[in-house]
Every structure is written in C-alpha cells, then in structure tokens.
Amino acid sequence: MTGHHSNSEIAVRVRRLEERLIGAGLTSDDQLDGIIGQILSGSPANGARVVARAWVDPAFRERLLVDANRALDELGLSMSTGPQPQRLTVVANSATTHNVLVCTLCSCYPIGLLGPSPSWYKSEAYRSRVVREPRAVLAEFGLVLPEATEIVVHDTSAESRHMVLPMRPGGTAGLGEAELAALVTREGLIGTAAV
Amino acid sequence: MAEPRFAVGDRVRARAVDPSHHTRLPRYARGQVGEVVEVQGTWPLADDRAQGFAEPRIEPVYTVRFPAGALWGPPGGHWVQVELWESYLEVVA
Structure with missing residues (x-):
C-alpha cells in the first residue's frame, strides 16, 4: 500500500x-x-447517470428494472468490487410508492457503483429505525411523503444490492441528460430524498 | 443447483430459530409470515460460510415482503422486504 x-x-x-x-x-x-x-472508482455520479438515462429513455428504464446489471453494461458501468460483479436491482419510485434502502445487519451498499456509503447509513439509529418507522425517519431527512404514499423498505440482508430510481422532478422537460443527472443526489439513490 | 422450493406469490414463514452462529435471518423477521415477491438466484449459505465450511450449501435466495404491522405491531402501514436463503423459510399451511 x-x-x-x-x-x-x-x-x-x-x-x-x-x-x-x-x-x-x-x-x-x-x-x-x-x-x-x-x-x-464508485461514485453517486454513476447512479445519477443511470437515473438520467432512465428518465429520458423509457426502453432503457424498462431494461434497467428487469436486469440492472445488463443495463449498467450499456453505460460502461459495473457492480464489480472483486472478481465477481454483485447482482443489482433497481426499484422505481412512483406517485403511489416510495422505496428506501437499509442494511439492518451491517452496512451492505452498492459500493462498486456508488462508492462508499454515507456514515449515517451505517449508524445503528438509521438501521434500527427505518425498518420500523420509515415515515418518521424520512421526515427527519426532510422528505415528508403524502399519507397515501406506500413505503417499501428494502433490507439488504443477502447478496444482492439495490438502488432507488427516483421520480423525475416536474419542470425538467427542457433539460438534457447531463443536466438531469446533476439533479440526482446520493440520498435520492438510497431513498432518503425525493431525488 | 437446487430447484427453488418456493415461487413468487407463495406465503412463507421465516423460521423461529436462535442459532449460536452467524446468520442473515434478521431477528425481527423470525417467526413472521410474508409473501415471496422475487426468486433472486442461488448463493452459498451465509451461515455456512461464516463457520468456515469448505463446501457451504448453495441455496435459492428469495425476496420476501412482510407487512410492517406483523413485524412491529399496529399501526404498521408500510412494507419491509427481506432477502432470505431457502433454509430460513418454511411452508405456511
């Protein structure tokens, strides 16, 4: 070293x-x-690129939700941190459903794609609370969801890794792919922010 | 490679066990009933790997969706999806 x-x-x-x-x-x-x-080499910017492509290209979005690893290949990205790439699933937020990620047992995270996880993701407070009271935890992050929005918490307890596909914000019709990618935050990819 | 015992839509119960070794069956899910929403593929069983077994069992892993109210009590209202190896699960009669 x-x-x-x-x-x-x-x-x-x-x-x-x-x-x-x-x-x-x-x-x-x-x-x-x-x-x-x-x-x-992992970075939230990689996830943002994937999200922006999915926003502008419905066919890519479909492929991403069916087989995320193959869709990453199209952008020259991968889930490799070792000899074997990890399986990735992408879960899409909608007007009725919001997804949020956690690893209650430790700190599993798509490092190869998004880089190291934020420190709060590894905290006992986040890991123990978000599975139990996600609506309250998300509100503390500043994300207040409508009562009618269904929340799905994904506990990364085995060998797959996950990423959230946020909804495209309103008023962005005129933006190009790179400008759209710049709107996407790491928290949006975890589900603790809207975008 | 083992054929998956469960299919999407099956109701399954996470075993109510308390092993002394490492496991990736979260304690909050033990004994709870959920629904299989995805058959992910097969992986070596984490419990066997953690114990250093030379040939860990290779098992299907399932995404199982639990209603929060069942896990934590009322009011619930959200869903928790947990990823579980096949030997963590049993048939719901």
Missing part, C-alpha cells in the same frame, strides 16, 4: 494485518491496491 498511513490505532492494525496476509501469500500489494481502486 502506498502513502497516507497515519499512526492511528486502526491504521496500525490494518497495516499489520496487510503485512501478515501478504507474508502468508494470501494477497499482494497489487491485489489490495486493485480492490481499493475499484471501491474508490
């Missing part, structure tokens, strides 16, 4: 673990750098 090592306790522990694993022949500097590079 190169540079940026602090002397904090966790950094020392990680460095020692790396040394032991490399010494045992279980991995190598190059392999670790490759994995970290994959993780850091």
